[in-house]
Amino acid sequence: MTAPNGGSTRRVAVLGGNRIPFARSNGAYATASNQDMFTAVLDGLVARFGLEGERLGEVAGGAVLKHSHDFNLVRESVLGSRLAPETPAVDLQQACGTGLQAINYIAGKIALGQIEAGVGGGVDTTSDAPIAISERLRKKLIKLNNARTMKDRLAVLASIRPGDIGLAIPSNGEPRTGLSMGEHQALTALEWQITREAQDELAVASHQHLAASYDDGWQDDLVTPYRGLERDNNLRADSSVEKLAKLKPVFGKGAAATMTAGNSTPLTDGASAVLLSSEDWAREHGVEPLAYFVDSEVAAVDFVHGREGLLMAPAYAVPRMLARHGLTLQDFDFYEIHEAFASQVLSTLKAWEDPVFCKERLALDAPLGSIDRAKLNVKGSSLAAGHPFAATGGRIVANAAKLLAQRGEGRALISVCAAGGQGVVAILER
Ligand SMILES: CC(=O)CC(=O)SCCNC(=O)CCNC(=O)[C@H](O)C(C)(C)COP(=O)(O)OP(=O)(O)OC[C@H]1O[C@@H](n2cnc3c(N)ncnc32)[C@H](O)[C@@H]1OP(=O)(O)O
Numbered sequence: 001m002t003a004p005n006g007g008s009t010r011r012v013a014v015l016g017g018n019r020i021p022f023a024r025s026n027g028a029y030a031t032a033s034n035q036d037m038f039t040a041v042l043d044g045l046v047a048r049f050g051l052e053g054e055r056l057g058e059v060a061g062g063a064v065l066k067h068s069h070d071f072n073l074v075r076e077s078v079l080g081s082r083l084a085p086e087t088p089a090v091d092l093q094q095a096c097g098t099g100l101q102a103i104n105y106i107a108g109k110i111a112l113g114q115i116e117a118g119v120g121g122g123v124d125t126t127s128d129a130p131i132a133i134s135e136r137l138r139k140k141l142i143k144l145n146n147a148r149t150m151k152d153r154l155a156v157l158a159s160i161r162p163g164d165i166g167l168a169i170p171s172n173g174e175p176r177t178g179l180s181m182g183e184h185q186a187l188t189a190l191e192w193q194i195t196r197e198a199q200d201e202l203a204v205a206s207h208q209h210l211a212a213s214y215d216d217g218w219q220d221d222l223v224t225p226y227r228g229l230e231r232d233n234n235l236r237a238d239s240s241v242e243k244l245a246k247l248k249p250v251f252g253k254g255a256a257a258t259m260t261a262g263n264s265t266p267l268t269d270g271a272s273a274v275l276l277s278s279e280d281w282a283r284e285h286g287v288e289p290l291a292y293f294v295d296s297e298v299a300a301v302d303f304v305h306g307r308e309g310l311l312m313a314p315a316y317a318v319p320r321m322l323a324r325h326g327l328t329l330q331d332f333d334f335y336e337i338h339e340a341f342a343s344q345v346l347s348t349l350k351a352w353e354d355p356v357f358c359k360e361r362l363a364l365d366a367p368l369g370s371i372d373r374a375k376l377n378v379k380g381s382s383l384a385a386g387h388p389f390a391a392t393g394g395r396i397v398a399n400a401a402k403l404l405a406q407r408g409e410g411r412a413l414i415s416v417c418a419a420g421g422q423g424v425v426a427i428l429e430r
Contacts, residue, residue, distance in 0.1 A: 005113030012107040013282045013289030014428060017121075017398020018044035019272035020226040021233065022386035025126040028229045029269040034063045034070055035077050037226075037271035038123040041394075042081040044223035045119060045275050049287060055084040057115020060102040061273065062093040063123050064389040064419075067130040073123075096340065097298065097424035098122045099272060099393025100416050104296040104426065106276050116281040120397075121273030122390025128269075134166035174419065176304045181311065181419060182341065186252025186259050188309030189343035192350045199263040199342035200244040203383045206339055207239035210380025218379055221398065234266050234386040263342040268386030272394030274401075289430075290401035291412070296426040297321035303421040308361070311344045313423030314415040315351045319362050321425055329368040333410035334403045335375055336396045339382040340417050348415070378403065392416060397428070404430035 018041045023029040029037065038061060046052055061074040070076075075089035094101045103120030110118065132138070140160055147153040173180050189199070213219055214231055224230050239262075249257035250264065282289050299317035301308035314337075322329065329352060337345045351357045352368035359365070379399055382392055393416055400412035407430070414426040 003112060009111040010113060010278050012110045012293040013277050013279055014291045014293055014397065014401040015275040015277055015282060015287050016045075016048060016221060016290055016401070017272060017274040017394055018048060018221055018223055019391065019395050019398070020044075020223045020270055021229040021231050022268050022270035022388055022391070023227075023229055023232075024234050024386060025267035025269055027127075028227050028233060029125060030127045032125065032227060032269065033128055034066055034073055034123045034125055034271075035080065037125065037269070038073065038077040038121070038273070039080040040223055040226060041121060041123075041271045041273040042077055042083060042119065044221075045273055046082045048221065049275055049285070052082050053084050055086045057109060057118045058106060059083070059087060059089040059119040060092060060105045061089070061119075061121045061123065062091050062098045062102060062390050064093060064095055064098060065124055065126065065129050093390070094298075094422060094424065095419035096338065096387070096389045096392060097416050097418035097422055098390035099395075100296070100397065100414065100424045100426060101298070101393070103274050103276065103293065103393060103397050104424070107293040107296070110276055110278050117275065117277035119273050119275055121271065121394040122392075123271035124388040124390045125269040126267040129169070132168040134164060134168060136164040137166065140164060172419070174303070174310065180251070182251035182259060182264055184303065184310035185341045185344055186256045188312060188347050189258055189341075190252065190256040191309065192347040194258065194343045194346045194350070196245075196258040197241070198346055199258060200241050202339070202342040202345060203244060203263040204239050204241055206377060206380045206383040207236050208380075209378055210235050210384035211237035213379040218402070221402075232385045234268065235384050259341055259343060263383065265340055265382045265387035268388045270386065270388035270391045272391040272398065274394050274397050290405035291428045291430040293397075294427040294429050295321055295324060296424065298422060298424045300423075301421045308421070309347065310419075310421050311340060311417035311423075312347065312351065313421055314417050314425050315348045315423075316362065317423045317425040318352075318413065318415060319364060319368060321427060325427070329371060331411060332371070332413045333375060333407060334378065334400055334412040335371050336377060336381070336400045336412060336414045338387070338392055338396060338416040339377065340387065342383060344417055393424070397426070400428045404428060
């Protein structure tokens with residue numbers, strides 16, 4: 001038996017993305033659900049690419065934070081959209097790597113000839129974060145639900161004590177260390193001696209680049225207005241190093257206290273989705289591909305025993321992916337490195353320049369070296385746009401594809417760090 005396409009893989013075209021403007025938590029999208037927002041971006045793609053009633057091969061997506069009733073979030077979003085109801089959908093999740101992994105999943109199916117076209121993306125809302133009840137109360141309520149007689153029911157009710165009534169509110173803490181992602185990253189920033197000034201400079205550049213991208217019409221694939229928003233409302237066009245220098249550190253203590261609300265991503269709500277297809281499908285539908293999704297890699301690090309920083313996995317994933325293609329770190333025209341925290345980007349770049357790190361931890365003969373910083377996050381990134389966890393991957397892939405299309409040729413490197421010590425990276429080219 002041979003594979004669907006005779007055993008060879010096909011090029012995967014990135015046709016374009018859609019996202020809603022990202023909103024700071026508990027603001028413009030406070031009453032929007034994950035499903036509302038993901039449906040909106042799917043319908044954005046339907047409108048842009050004329051997909052009304054079209055049956056796509058599959059839609060993949062996910063959310064880091066979701067309610068139990070959202071177990072079929074992506075399928076429900078498809079059913080709420082103007083895509084054909086016969087379009088299958090899958091939910092997946094890899095913390096902040098979710099969006100990029102969803103795109104990678106669709107790309108793999110297209111490459112193998114299993115589907116012709118599909119959508120990958122993600123959505124998150126910290127405004128509508130699921131709040132669970134305590135484990136003890138939950139168990140008693142299940143018992144109550146299963147009780148057959150009134151007597152049994154009353155007995156369960158009578159067993160409920162005030163101490164059972166508690167809430168489990170999601171936090172961005174790592175379950176195995178109890179530290180938040182910011183606290184973990186503060187330790188990594190200290191290890192790599194990333195200064196407060198360097199972090200603030202990166203944050204200002206992100207705001208300036210994103211502001212310029214709105215001014216020059218770059219963000220024309222946003223679904224707007226969405227709930228009254230025309231642009232990401234975390235963006236501060238007047239951001240400056242002087243203003244950021246005044247903010248108090250929010251993560252880390254002593255020498256590690258360099259991270260502030262200005263050089264960390266804010267809690268954010270939003271959604272994004274990217275349409276991918278085979279070259280044949282793109283041709284048949286009269287769509288010119290923006291770029292091609294070449295490859296992806298995922299790495300995980302042991303942050304639990306302190307062997308590596310929580311958000312350093314992309315530093316490991318990139319060289320593995322480069323080796324597969326005989327590429328160097330310098331062989332790229334654009335670098336899209338998700339700015340979870342300014343210091344995460346700077347620690348990763350410094351690690352790639354460091355001979356000891358590259359030799360001892362990456363087993364490389366020579367350091368990967370520096371990148372041309374003028375090619376980094378040239379249209380802004382998460383510090384300015386905000387970071388609705390699972391939606392970030394789609395924003396970045398769509399952005400990188402547009403950059404390559406505008407340039408006419410070239411290569412983009414994508415890097416997204418994720419909770420649990422994981423990192424997802426990818427290469428796009430045109
Ligand atoms: C999840 C994964 O898998 C991987 C990842 O990506 S890891 C990243 C995950 N994300 C996080 O961990 C989120 C981290 N962020 C947070 O927890 C919070 O946003 C935070 C603790 C950093 C800040 O929270 P906060 O204090 O409520 O912020 P906020 O009120 O907006 O800002 C504090 C002050 O700084 C100011 N400020 C913020 N950004 C600014 C900027 N760019 N310029 C000037 N001032 C700014 C605000 O105006 C505010 O000033 P006032 O107090 O005078 O109003």
